[in-house]
Amino acid sequence: MPSYHLDHLQHLETEAIHIMREVAGEFERPALLFSGGKDSICLLRLAEKAFRPSDLPTPLLNVDTGHHFPELNEFRDRRAKQLGAKLIVRTVEDAIAKGIAQPAPGEISRNQLQIPVLLAAIEEFRFDCCIGGARRDEEKARAKERFFSFRDSFGQWDPKNQRPEIWNLYNGRLNPGENMRVFPLSNWTEMDVWEYIKREKLEVPSIYFSHRRSAVRRAGQWLPVNDLIPPRPNEEVRELTVRVRTIGDIISTGLVESPAEDVDDIIAEIAAARVTERGSRADDKASEAAMEDRKKAGYF
Amino acid sequence: MFTEDALSAPPVTIPVDILRFNTCGSVDDGKSTLIGRLLYDSKSLMEDQLEALERSADITGGGQINLANLTDGLRAEREQGITIDVAYRYFATPRRKFIIADTPGHVQYTRNMVTGASLSNLSIVLVDARLGVIEQSRRHTALAALLRIPHLVVAINKMDLVGWSEARFHEIRAQFEEFLPRLAIKDVKFIPLSALNGDNVVEPSVHTPWYVGPTLLGHLESVHIASDWNLSGFRFPVQWVNRPHNPKDAALHDFRGFSGQIAGGIVRASQKVVALPAGITTTVKQIWTYDGPVPEAFCPQSVTLVLEHDIDISRGSMLIGLDDNLPGASSDLQAEICWMHPRPLQKGKKYYLKHTAQTVQVVVAEITHRLNLSTFDAEPEPAELAVNDLGQVRLRAAKPLVFDGYATNRLTGSFILIEPGTNATVAAGMLHPPREVVKPENGDYVI
Numbered sequence: 001m002p003s004y005h006l007d008h009l010q011h012l013e014t015e016a017i018h019i020m021r022e023v024a025g026e027f028e029r030p031a032l033l034f035s036g037g038k039d040s041i042c043l044l045r046l047a048e049k050a051f052r053p054s055d056l057p058t059p060l061l062n063v064d065t066g067h068h069f070p071e072l073n074e075f076r077d078r079r080a081k082q083l084g085a086k087l088i089v090r091t092v093e094d095a096i097a098k099g100i101a102q103p104a105p106g107e108i109s110r111n112q113l114q115i116p117v118l119l120a121a122i123e124e125f126r127f128d129c130c131i132g133g134a135r136r137d138e139e140k141a142r143a144k145e146r147f148f149s150f151r152d153s154f155g156q157w158d159p160k161n162q163r164p165e166i167w168n169l170y171n172g173r174l175n176p177g178e179n180m181r182v183f184p185l186s187n188w189t190e191m192d193v194w195e196y197i198k199r200e201k202l203e204v205p206s207i208y209f210s211h212r213r214s215a216v217r218r219a220g221q222w223l224p225v226n227d228l229i230p231p232r233p234n235e236e237v238r239e240l241t242v243r244v245r246t247i248g249d250i251i252s253t254g255l256v257e258s259p260a261e262d263v264d265d266i267i268a269e270i271a272a273a274r275v276t277e278r279g280s281r282a283d284d285k286a287s288e289a290a291m292e293d294r295k296k297a298g299y300f
Numbered sequence: 301m302f303t304e305d306a307l308s309a310p311p312v313t314i315p316v317d318i319l320r321f322n323t324c325g326s327v328d329d330g331k332s333t334l335i336g337r338l339l340y341d342s343k344s345l346m347e348d349q350l351e352a353l354e355r356s357a358d359i360t361g362g363g364q365i366n367l368a369n370l371t372d373g374l375r376a377e378r379e380q381g382i383t384i385d386v387a388y389r390y391f392a393t394p395r396r397k398f399i400i401a402d403t404p405g406h407v408q409y410t411r412n413m414v415t416g417a418s419l420s421n422l423s424i425v426l427v428d429a430r431l432g433v434i435e436q437s438r439r440h441t442a443l444a445a446l447l448r449i450p451h452l453v454v455a456i457n458k459m460d461l462v463g464w465s466e467a468r469f470h471e472i473r474a475q476f477e478e479f480l481p482r483l484a485i486k487d488v489k490f491i492p493l494s495a496l497n498g499d500n501v502v503e504p505s506v507h508t509p510w511y512v513g514p515t516l517l518g519h520l521e522s523v524h525i526a527s528d529w530n531l532s533g534f535r536f537p538v539q540w541v542n543r544p545h546n547p548k549d550a551a552l553h554d555f556r557g558f559s560g561q562i563a564g565g566i567v568r569a570s571q572k573v574v575a576l577p578a579g580i581t582t583t584v585k586q587i588w589t590y591d592g593p594v595p596e597a598f599c600p601q602s603v604t605l606v607l608e609h610d611i612d613i614s615r616g617s618m619l620i621g622l623d624d625n626l627p628g629a630s631s632d633l634q635a636e637i638c639w640m641h642p643r644p645l646q647k648g649k650k651y652y653l654k655h656t657a658q659t660v661q662v663v664v665a666e667i668t669h670r671l672n673l674s675t676f677d678a679e680p681e682p683a684e685l686a687v688n689d690l691g692q693v694r695l696r697a698a699k700p701l702v703f704d705g706y707a708t709n710r711l712t713g714s715f716i717l718i719e720p721g722t723n724a725t726v727a728a729g730m731l732h733p734p735r736e737v738v739k740p741e742n743g744d745y746v747i
């Protein structure tokens with residue numbers, strides 16, 4: 001006698017597949033934002049589950065800040081190839097050269113500059129929808145996000161005026177120039193993502209696992225030693241056994257000391273963790289409303 | 301940051317089910333504080349979240365931690381001390397995983413409540429013990445009933461401000477019991493608590509020796525959630541036609557599947573199904589999934605069906621089973637609706653209606669009645685439905701919908717209305733059962 005029962009991962013999976021197919025059904029030119037990070041790795045598997053045996057109906061899009069971990073880009077390119085998916089990369093470097101993005105004087109971080117690059121790519125390819133791997137449990141402003149998140153013709157999010165989202169009926173209607181961001185993993189937690197990676201036996205970039213790396217102590221965190229902001233003489237540098245828990249740019253991604261060698265280790269580590277994954281991202285710590293401000297301006 | 305023994309911790313057991321719930325009540329009843337308290341006392345908060353909470357307390361709270369800041373994620377919310385939009389929170393105990401929607405109670409309360417609650421297993425209606433039942437309590441309870449949320453908790457909050465009075469608790473309970481019989485709610489639990497101090501939230505309170513029931517978390521962990529999903533009457537709204545057009549692979553060259561999420565019932569390979577609205581009977585040749593073909597699949601799984609015959613099916617078509625539970629097919633629709641937009645609903649206006657995977661045009665043929673939330677009486681034929689009104693309407697659709705009554709199937713019995721031009725989602729609708737069901741024994745249905 002079959003039980004007709006879905007466990008929580010199967011529930012989250014079918015919810016996400018349904019959303020992916022709604023995107024394919026309602027939009028003309030959708031794109032899937034793929035960074036090579038753990039959340040977008042899950043997105044890709046869900047896209048396979050939603051659309052195979054057909055080809056994926058969306059190209060993959062990545063905004064390359066030029067400050068990515070090399071391991072991440074290598075993985076991104078390889079995975080796209082394995083899937084036979086079209087990968088579009090637009091770089092901040094290039095956008096600066098073309099005058100699309102203007103760095104603030106003295107600002108090294110490329111975080112803010114991803115926004116104009118993404119918006120320019122949306123315009124270039126006339127994408128009407130971008131599927132992203134953001135999760136509500138990551139951050140307080142994200143916790144207010146809908147599955148179908150409407151953006152006006154400037155790419156802006158208006159949190160006070162979101163479309164109600166009821167049952168599984170998503171309103172994808174747009175006027176010209178407007179855009180939708182769709183987040184199929186909205187209801188997933190960090191733990192769900194790793195349990196799914198385990199269940200689906202998904203490969204992830206090597207930096208998620210424990211490795212030796214020189215790290216510099218900066219603003220209460222260990223950051224990878226890098227050429228962009230080299231250690232100053234008064235800063236402590238150490239050779240540590242670390243991994244990354246969430247991947248941002250190389251200058252802002254905190255390293256966690258960890259012996260975790262495989263996905264089981266990571267799951268055990270998260271179960272016992274006392275800080276959130278975003279606790280290791282300097283870009284979110286900038287202020288209480290750092291994420292909210294970036295999202296309003298058109299961030300993922 | 302991570303301790304060594306994290307790695308020697310026992311293997312994590314995956315909790316078996318998810319309870320979705322939402323909090324509702326009027327402004328300042330303590331919804332955000334209650335959620336903060338649930339997270340805080342169940343040790344679901346992480347150190348950096350606590351640090352951020354303490355930082356903001358130093359700046360804005362005169363040193364007092366404000367638990368509401370945990371869900372009030374927007375700057376304007378923290379500045380004004382109110383919740384602006386639905387916030388979602390996630391936590392797990394060894395017994396269950398929880399998805400919480402904090403649904404604010406001010407101007408847009410119907411919009412927010414419907415957004416936060418449409419898929420809830422349980423709603424918590426907060427009441428300020430000093431104020432007792434107010435208009436908002438009645439509205440929220442009526443909405444929970446209309447949405448057919450199976451379980452209701454009436455959380456009588458701020459008991460610390462009424463001296464933990466048992467008499468007051470029973471007085472408020474009696475106020476509810478006066479109107480509850482008029483609403484379709486099966487299971488109601490009353491819990492006296494103080495969200496601010498944590499009494500009866502996670503830990504039992506020393507102040508309420510007269511209360512013998514569970515704490516709020518105890519109740520959330522143990523309430524029986526009967527399957528939300530309807531397993532009788534196969535319904536498969538087609539979302540996407542899966543055609544690989546693969547010129548190289550012979551097996552894929554002719555593959556034609558229909559992808560969707562099962563919205564009701566069970567489907568088995570080689571069973572007969574009817575494609576509506578075409579009305580053609582065919583057989584399921586294969587239930588295709590990424591992980592391989594399966595002999596059967598059930599609601600709410602997402603699958604791709606390959607059929608025996610090449611028939612005209614596209615997004616918005618519905619495949620159904622041939623058992624006793626047949627849907628209706630009609631362009632004349634009777635429904636309860638929650639109106640969510642400042643521009644009122646009026647007779648004769650046209651909207652887009654999204655139902656399952658299709659969008660059709662409808663015109664408002666009649667506003668049958670409006671629900672008076674003070675008396676729960678139906679006021680016949682109002683001129684319009686204004687923002688936050690609940691009422692009953694008759695709609696005429698440009699083409700027939702294949703549907704069930706909302707009470708039978710949430711997924712095939714619900715719709716939203718979209719205003720042309722602005723594309724605003726203006727209403728949530730719950731269909732009445734069809735007056736007539738489709739008749740597949742009719743010869744027309746067989747090829």
Ligand SMILES: Nc1nc2c(ncn2[C@@H]2O[C@H](COP(=O)(O)OP(=O)(O)O)[C@@H](O)[C@H]2O)c(=O)[nH]1
Nearest residue numbers: 327328329330331332333368457458494495496
């Ligand atoms: N005394 C007392 N105050 C409370 C209690 N729960 C909440 N409050 C206070 O009531 C106010 C409104 O709370 P909040 O959670 O923002 O209400 P919401 O608008 O329903 O989200 C805040 O000042 C809280 O500290 C309680 O149980 N007792």
Ligand SMILES: [Mg+2]
Nearest residue numbers: 331332382383
């Ligand atoms: Mg609130």
